[in-house]
Every structure is written in C-alpha cells, then in structure tokens.
Amino acid sequence: MIGIVITGHGNFGSGITSSVKLIAGMPEKYEVVDFVQEDSVEDLESKLNKAIDNLKDCDGIIMFTDLVGGSPFKTSVEISMKRxxxxxxxxxxxxxxxxxxxxxxxxxxxxxxxxDMAVNTGKDQVIKYTYTERSEETLEGDGI
Known part of the structure; x- marks a missing residue:
C-alpha cells in the first residue's frame, strides 16, 4: 500500500484528517504532521522524517501539503530528494x-x-458557483 503524509501550516493536517475520518473513516498507513507556531523548520523536518519512518513498509509515499512554496512543501521536497x-x-x-x-x-x-489522480481530483473539486434562477431540476438529487 502507498503511504500518505498530510502536512501544512498550523493544524492543516489534523484538520483535514478530522474531516477524512468523519466522511470515510480513519485510513491506514496515514500520518499527520502539523507545523504549528512553536515549531522551527528543523522541528518540521524531524517530524516529517519520523512520519516517513513510520511508513517504511509502504510501496511509496505521497505527501500532501497545503501551500506550494510554503515551509511544509519546501521541507517535504527537500526530504524527498534525500531519502x-x-x-x-x-x-x-x-x-x-x-x-x-x-x-x-x-x-x-x-x-x-x-x-496524478489526486491532482486531477483536486482541480475538479474547485469550482465557482453562480446562482441562476431556481428550478425543480436543480434541486433534485442527493447531496454528500
């Protein structure tokens, strides 16, 4: 199985994970690394390495980060090049x-x-809602 690490600024990782658990249950081979205000980049690197070590028996790891170019992203990229x-x-x-x-x-x-599937899904999940006149057709169907 492919491992997952979720990281980001503040409690991004634990926040996303809370929603994942609510919707789909807690996944296996899944690690959360929050980058809180008290953490240095060195602390983040240490926590990310520990998370990766916990997934050492996986067939690869996907690290999900919040902001491209932010410290969690850059640190994850640097680690990926060293490991x-x-x-x-x-x-x-x-x-x-x-x-x-x-x-x-x-x-x-x-x-x-x-x-690649994750990136496509992420793109598909971003939309802009525009209100149009209500009709019975638009109100039918099940929600999430």
Missing part, C-alpha cells in the same frame, strides 16, 4: 484529493498514477 523511499510531494491539497486518494490506494499500486 531512498519513493516520495511524491503534492501542494495545494484539498479534502477531495485526500479522500479519493486514500480510498483508491486499495486498488492502485502505482504511486505516480495515484498522485
């Missing part, structure tokens, strides 16, 4: 990406394909 494990770093994470990726790991074994 022997196959590590893919994604930035701009949203909840849909994490849920779909977590669930798809049960039948997808290619980390690159899974990461």
């Amino acid at each position: 022997d494990e196959k590590i893919i770093v994604l930035g701009g994470t949203n909840l849909g990406m994490v849920i779909e990726t977590s669930m798809a790991r049960g039948f997808m074994e290619d980390a690159e394909a899974l990461a």
Whole structure:
C-alpha cells in the first residue's frame, strides 16, 4: 500500500484528517504532521522524517501539503530528494484529493498514477458557483 503524509501550516493536517475520518473513516498507513507556531523548520523536518519512518513498509509515499512554496512543501521536497523511499510531494491539497486518494490506494499500486489522480481530483473539486434562477431540476438529487 502507498503511504500518505498530510502536512501544512498550523493544524492543516489534523484538520483535514478530522474531516477524512468523519466522511470515510480513519485510513491506514496515514500520518499527520502539523507545523504549528512553536515549531522551527528543523522541528518540521524531524517530524516529517519520523512520519516517513513510520511508513517504511509502504510501496511509496505521497505527501500532501497545503501551500506550494510554503515551509511544509519546501521541507517535504527537500526530504524527498534525500531519502531512498519513493516520495511524491503534492501542494495545494484539498479534502477531495485526500479522500479519493486514500480510498483508491486499495486498488492502485502505482504511486505516480495515484498522485496524478489526486491532482486531477483536486482541480475538479474547485469550482465557482453562480446562482441562476431556481428550478425543480436543480434541486433534485442527493447531496454528500
């Protein structure tokens, strides 16, 4: 199975994870690393390395980060270049990406394909709602 690490500023990782648990249950081979105000970049690096060590028996690791270019993203990229494990770093994470990726790991074994799917899902999850005149058609259907 491909491992997952969720990291970001503040409690981004634990916040996304709270929603994942509510919607889909707690995934296995899944680590959370928050980068809180008290942490230095060195603390973040240490916590990320520990999370990766906890996933050492995985067939690759996808690291989901919040902001492209932020400290969690940059530190994850630097770690991915130093470690022997196959590590893919994604930035701009949203909840849909994490849920779909977590669930798809049960039948997808290619980390690159899974990461590509996550990026496409993330893009598809971002929309701009525009109000139009209400009709019965738009009100039908089940929600999430």
